[in-house]
Amino acid sequence: MTAPDPALVPGRAPPRRNLGRLALRLRVSGVVLFLVILGIAFSILTPHFASLQNIGVIASNASILAIVAAAQAIVLLTRNLDVSVGSIMGLTAYLSADYAAHHPDVGVLLVVIALAIGAGLGAVNGLIVAYGRVSPLIATLGTMSLYRGATYVYAHGQEITSSRLPRWVLQTVDLRIGGLPLLVLVCGAVVVAAALFLRLFPFGRRIYAVGSNPLASVFYGLRTERVVLFAYTLAGLMCGFAGLLYAARVGTVTVVLASGWELTSLAGAVLGGVSVAGGSGSLIGAALGAVVLATIDNGLVLLAIPEFWRMFIQGTAIVLAVTADVLINSQIRRSLKGQRFGGKLA
Amino acid sequence: MKARLPVSSWEVTLVVAIVAAGCWSATLSPYYLSLDQILDSTRQFIIPGLLAIGLAIVVITGEIDISVASTLAVGAVLLSKFSAFGVPVWLAVPPVLVVCALLGTLNGLLVAGLGLPSLAVTLGTMGAFRGLAFIIGSEVGYTDFDDSYLYTGSDYVWGIVPVALLLFVAVALAIGFLLHRTVFGRRCFAVGNNKDAAWIAGIDVTRLKTIAYMLAGVLAGLAALVWIGQYGSARGDNADGLILFVVTAVVLAGVDINGGKGTVLGIVLALLLLGTLRNGMGLANIAGPTQTLVFGALLVAGVLRPLALRVLAEARNFVRPASSGAGKAGS
Numbered sequence: 001m002t003a004p005d006p007a008l009v010p011g012r013a014p015p016r017r018n019l020g021r022l023a024l025r026l027r028v029s030g031v032v033l034f035l036v037i038l039g040i041a042f043s044i045l046t047p048h049f050a051s052l053q054n055i056g057v058i059a060s061n062a063s064i065l066a067i068v069a070a071a072q073a074i075v076l077l078t079r080n081l082d083v084s085v086g087s088i089m090g091l092t093a094y095l096s097a098d099y100a101a102h103h104p105d106v107g108v109l110l111v112v113i114a115l116a117i118g119a120g121l122g123a124v125n126g127l128i129v130a131y132g133r134v135s136p137l138i139a140t141l142g143t144m145s146l147y148r149g150a151t152y153v154y155a156h157g158q159e160i161t162s163s164r165l166p167r168w169v170l171q172t173v174d175l176r177i178g179g180l181p182l183l184v185l186v187c188g189a190v191v192v193a194a195a196l197f198l199r200l201f202p203f204g205r206r207i208y209a210v211g212s213n214p215l216a217s218v219f220y221g222l223r224t225e226r227v228v229l230f231a232y233t234l235a236g237l238m239c240g241f242a243g244l245l246y247a248a249r250v251g252t253v254t255v256v257l258a259s260g261w262e263l264t265s266l267a268g269a270v271l272g273g274v275s276v277a278g279g280s281g282s283l284i285g286a287a288l289g290a291v292v293l294a295t296i297d298n299g300l301v302l303l304a305i306p307e308f309w310r311m312f313i314q315g316t317a318i319v320l321a322v323t324a325d326v327l328i329n330s331q332i333r334r335s336l337k338g339q340r341f342g343g344k345l346a
Numbered sequence: 347m348k349a350r351l352p353v354s355s356w357e358v359t360l361v362v363a364i365v366a367a368g369c370w371s372a373t374l375s376p377y378y379l380s381l382d383q384i385l386d387s388t389r390q391f392i393i394p395g396l397l398a399i400g401l402a403i404v405v406i407t408g409e410i411d412i413s414v415a416s417t418l419a420v421g422a423v424l425l426s427k428f429s430a431f432g433v434p435v436w437l438a439v440p441p442v443l444v445v446c447a448l449l450g451t452l453n454g455l456l457v458a459g460l461g462l463p464s465l466a467v468t469l470g471t472m473g474a475f476r477g478l479a480f481i482i483g484s485e486v487g488y489t490d491f492d493d494s495y496l497y498t499g500s501d502y503v504w505g506i507v508p509v510a511l512l513l514f515v516a517v518a519l520a521i522g523f524l525l526h527r528t529v530f531g532r533r534c535f536a537v538g539n540n541k542d543a544a545w546i547a548g549i550d551v552t553r554l555k556t557i558a559y560m561l562a563g564v565l566a567g568l569a570a571l572v573w574i575g576q577y578g579s580a581r582g583d584n585a586d587g588l589i590l591f592v593v594t595a596v597v598l599a600g601v602d603i604n605g606g607k608g609t610v611l612g613i614v615l616a617l618l619l620l621g622t623l624r625n626g627m628g629l630a631n632i633a634g635p636t637q638t639l640v641f642g643a644l645l646v647a648g649v650l651r652p653l654a655l656r657v658l659a660e661a662r663n664f665v666r667p668a669s670s671g672a673g674k675a676g677s
Binding site: 081135144145152277 | 410456460461462463465466467469470471472473474475476477478479480481485582590593594597603604633635636638639640641642643645646648649650653656
């Protein structure tokens with residue numbers, strides 16, 4: 001990893017490069033470090049925090065958000081943004097729960113239905129953004145109210161109570177395997193699978209390429225529209241799955257399910273070191289960002305600190321994370337060879 | 347090729363849409379077409395309108411500010427504190443506006459000074475300011491306002507024109523003048539169109555953007571004053587979620603979300619359209635959620651407009667492939 005570099009970079013002072021390398025790795029380890037510090041601080045401040053049961057609670061709370069933050073990260077990596085994730089979750093959850101209520105024996109097909117709805121809604125976003133050349137913020141802001149409105153209209157103000165849901169749906173989410181909640185295992189598996197997909201498959205690399213330099217990707221011959229469409233569709237699919245899990249977990253599906261998650265997922269991704277300027281960051285980082293948010297929530301609740309301090313702290317943490325991101329970015333840029341115009345391109 | 351259509355075509359479209367929505371509303375109820383009803387209904391969009399004009403200044407310089415609704419909440423709870431101490435309103439408003447301006451300036455310094463991405467920064471400060479509003483105002487709403495505090499948001503001039511409407515018109519005229527008739531305004535558009543070129547031309551981009559954010563903060567403070575008059579209460583969660591409506595208005599107004607394009611007239615027209623539609627849908631007994639659906643569809647239609655224009659232009663080129671576009675420079 002370190003050996004062949006000097007030959008490739010003649011005339012560059014090595015210390016700087018190493019600093020950049022270090023910073024590059026810090027991207028994810030920074031979140032881990034933050035999490036550890038948070039953990040230690042809360043353990044000292046409140047005795048309940050470090051109990052196995054409480055950690056299970058944090059994991060359960062973080063797990064579904066982790067999927068959505070990772071989905072948001074995929075879109076962010078392409079230098080876009082999706083503020084409709086909460087509405088996708090809501091509509092998918094309502095439609096699939098309604099289907100399950102009428103067809104209690106759907107079985108695993110229910111997951112397929114949720115994935116299909118989510119992917120379809122994500123694809124609509126992708127089509128508007130990629131082929132319509134519409135600003136991602138505006139496009140998904142529109143579909144956000146569109147999807148939420150569709151949920152309202154379809155639901156006619158009715159909520160789906162847990163008594164109408166088939167028993168097995170509710171029981172499955174509460175399962176534990178070897179003491180670990182199935183929900184946490186499944187969510188972790190989804191995030192890891194998506195992260196591996198981006199790392200190992202060419203299509204995943206293209207997502208990074210499009211985000212770090214759209215123009216260069218076009219010159220290279222990438223069909224950037226397809227990549228963006230794919231990113232939105234994959235994100236929608238993950239949000240659909242998250243919606244189904246959320247519905248099964250809370251049992252009662254209301255029309256406002258997961259509203260506000262668009263901002264929380266963005267916060268998780270940003271805290272996890274995913275750059276809103278595209279092209280850099282990891283899904284694991286985004287998921288860890290979600291864990292950070294859940295940990296802050298949990299710790300402040302245990303400390304009986306009013307909820308609004310949580311907002312203040314979360315907001316400040318986001319600003320600090322973004323500041324750190326930009327500082328790290330400039331360090332990386334300085335350390336990379338032949339990047340004299342990096343500032344203009346990135 | 348894009349310049350073929352005059353800039354005001356979208357505004358003309360908006361006017362047509364407003365008239366159509368007005369006619370539709372008039373068919374629903376015989377009471378719709380009365381002056382005091384129409385004047386009174388304008389109060390519905392004054393608060394988002396003030397926020398939208400502030401946001402538009404920032405958007406024109408090529409950035410975004412989703413924290414303005416939280417700034418409004420900070421302003422509202424601060425005013426409630428002043429009221430609780432018995433300070434007269436004319437003495438309370440200036441310091442509140444200054445605080446709101448400072449919050450905006452903070453955004454501006456983070457975005458322009460440190461070069462941070464504005465969406466992420468204002469996402470953070472949106473939460474931080476909201477938290478601040480709760481910390482100042484606590485969870486309990488304050489409703490015991492002195493009457494003088496309610497005047498701007500709830501009273502009428504000559505018994506028919508809402509004071510808030512006059513305030514809004516004054517702000518729209520002032521900001522319209524600032525953006526379209528002054529050097530500062532021209533520089534805002536220049537920075538939004540091409541930041542680097544503007545910088546080379548000697549414009550202090552950092553200062554300009556900071557001022558834009560500061561103005562957005564001040565307008566949010568004014569909106570807080572109107573809010574208190576309209577709702578008679580101040581709480582940390584005031585205007586929570588309003589930002590989406592505000593962004594919708596800015597986009598429908600034809601303000602380019604990438605900066606450098608937009609008019610105050612467009613914003614006023616977009617607000618009139620949204621207000622008239624909401625009024626009409628209210629008359630037609632269309633439920634709030636369905637209204638959300640309609641506004642979402644409107645926003646999507648609004649953003650797909652450039653695409654439709656492009657397809658139209660391409661179709662035109664297809665029909666007349668040899669046209670070089672010369673001699674159209676004077677549009």
